[in-house]
Amino acid sequence: MCxxxxxxSIFFLTLTGASKKxxxxxxxxxxxxxxxxxxxxxxxxxxxxxxxxTQAEGRFFSNGFDLxxxxxxxxxxxxxxxxxxxxxxxxxxxxxVVSDLLSLPMPTVAAVTGHAAAAGLILAISHDYVVMTKSRxxxxxxxxxxxxxxxxxxxxxxxxxxxxxxARRELALRAAxxxxxxxVRxxxxxxxYDxxxxVAAAAVQTAEELGKKEWSGExxxxxxxxxxPDVCGLLGLEEKxxxxxxx
Amino acid sequence: MCxxxxxxSIFFLTLTGASKKxxxxxxxxxxxxxxxxxxxxxxxxxxxxxxxxTQAEGRFFSNGFDLxxxxxxxxxxxxxxxxxxxxxxxxVVSDLLSLPMPTVAAVTGHAAAAGLILAISHDYVVMTKSRxxxxxxxxxxxxxxxxxxxxxxxxxxxxxxARRGLALRAAxxxxxxxYDxxxxMAAAAVQTAEELGKKEWSGExxxxxxxxxxPDVCGLLGLEEKxxxxxxx
Numbered sequence: 077m078c079x080x081x082x083x084x085s086i087f088f089l090t091l092t093g094a095s096k097k098x099x100x101x102x103x104x105x106x107x108x109x110x111x112x113x114x115x116x117x118x119x120x121x122x123x124x125x126x127x128x129x130t131q132a133e134g135r136f137f138s139n140g141f142d143l144x145x146x147x148x149x150x151x152x153x154x155x156x157x158x159x160x161x162x163x164x165x166x167x168x169x170x171x172x173v174v175s176d177l178l179s180l181p182m183p184t185v186a187a188v189t190g191h192a193a194a195a196g197l198i199l200a201i202s203h204d205y206v207v208m209t210k211s212r213x214x215x216x217x218x219x220x221x222x223x224x225x226x227x228x229x230x231x232x233x234x235x236x237x238x239x240x241x242x243a244r245r246e247l248a249l250r251a252a253x254x255x256x257x258x259x260v261r262x263x264x265x266x267x268x269y270d271x272x273x274x275v276a277a278a279a280v281q282t283a284e285e286l287g288k289k290e291w292s293g294e295x296x297x298x299x300x301x302x303x304x305p306d307v308c309g310l311l312g313l314e315e316k317x318x319x320x321x322x323x
Numbered sequence: 324m325c326x327x328x329x330x331x332s333i334f335f336l337t338l339t340g341a342s343k344k345x346x347x348x349x350x351x352x353x354x355x356x357x358x359x360x361x362x363x364x365x366x367x368x369x370x371x372x373x374x375x376x377t378q379a380e381g382r383f384f385s386n387g388f389d390l391x392x393x394x395x396x397x398x399x400x401x402x403x404x405x406x407x408x409x410x411x412x413x414x415v416v417s418d419l420l421s422l423p424m425p426t427v428a429a430v431t432g433h434a435a436a437a438g439l440i441l442a443i444s445h446d447y448v449v450m451t452k453s454r455x456x457x458x459x460x461x462x463x464x465x466x467x468x469x470x471x472x473x474x475x476x477x478x479x480x481x482x483x484x485a486r487r488g489l490a491l492r493a494a495x496x497x498x499x500x501x502y503d504x505x506x507x508m509a510a511a512a513v514q515t516a517e518e519l520g521k522k523e524w525s526g527e528x529x530x531x532x533x534x535x536x537x538p539d540v541c542g543l544l545g546l547e548e549k550x551x552x553x554x555x556x
């Protein structure tokens with residue numbers, strides 16, 4: 077599922093999995109709850125200087141919502157649209173993960189060393205900074221390919237984070253599989269590296285540099301939220317004013 | 324505090340100061356009022372062809388709100404005075420966004436926090452390469468951004484990565500501009516103002532179109548929209 081560690085002032089949230097299936101880190105209710113529990117723990121331990129790195133083991137960062145889980149729920153149900161209902165359930169549960177990340181009182185970095193598709197892509201770009209490997213990893217907003225429209229907060233987050241309308245079209249309306257170099261050019265990812273080790277090191281270095289600033293976590297979170305008002309509004313994240321503790 | 328001059332059709336609003344402290348051009352209630360009075364005078368004298376250049380003497384364009392003033396007003400209630408200055412400064416941004424003529428900021432010194440907002444409240448900004456950085460310092464002092472600051476940044480700074488660098492990284496941003504010296508840059512500011520002035524645009528139309536580009540911040544500032552028609556159709 078996922079593990080949480082702390083090294084120095086950096087928290088490491090790692091998506092884990094033993095089986096090949098688990099290594100897709102599919103966002104089902106169980107994993108969503110585990111991620112939220114970990115983020116809640118991170119929030120409770122936050123101090124100025126804290127930062128979060130999110131990473132995943134194996135070939136995937138996350139392959140999106142767990143459609144097989146939805147089918148399994150449907151198989152056990154007599155309701156007509158049970159599979160769709162369970163997907164909607166996961167869409168709603170996942171709002172919490174995005175909310176948690178957008179309101180986390182510290183800088184956040186996603187280390188993308190495997191494919192990030194659909195909700196998995198959203199998980200990555202919910203972080204302040206994204207670094208990615210050049211090989212064996214693509215960003216893929218797969219909804220169009222499976223005939224599904226985008227949840228409102230997915231679109232709002234993409235609009236807020238992906239600046240160019242051509243890039244948004246490529247991502248959403250072409251369902252392009254985007255490698256790291258293209259992702260950097262399109263402004264979706266901050267930096268691309270050849271190896272998993274380099275990405276991991278870059279993520280830690282970014283987190284440490286940002287942590288050194290020892291920013292007030294509250295001020296950081298409020299300023300971050302103010303940069304993405306549309307998605308925050310949809311997620312019900314309220315704004316508040318934060319003053320320096322000593323003026 | 325500040326002076327206002329007119330050379331040809333260009334108005335020059337200059338932030339001045341004798342002491343080292345005054346040369347930070349800190350936006351306290353007194354300077355805010357002086358700037359508003361000057362902009363009001365500019366507005367009253369506006370004709371097609373008018374343009375405004377705002378500049379500042381010394382090492383700073385403006386170093387933001389006057390926090391020492393806030394502490395002097397009320398040592399244990401300084402926050403209230405900062406809020407007062409945030410509210411008073413809304414008027415400066417409103418005045419600039421609704422000014423019926425093109426505006427140019429000549430940034431020859433550091434522009435921090437509200438000072439950066441003052442600069443980008445202008446239509447055009449030119450800047451010296453050395454001895455001047457843009458710095459949205461709020462994160463570094465643990466303060467969130469007033470609503471109209473964020474809305475103005477969103478409207479003026481097109482790239483989400485650039486906005487992140489400015490606001491969420493509190494980066495000190497140099498000009499990457501074409502001008503090495505203050506003199507070159509001042510000349511460029513005047514030249515930009517003169518070129519724009521030559522168009523002799525209807526000030527009313529200019530102001531309405533400018534406001535329509537930044538609807539979010541104008542909404543927050545209570546600047547109403549209106550339709551402007553050519554005087555002769």
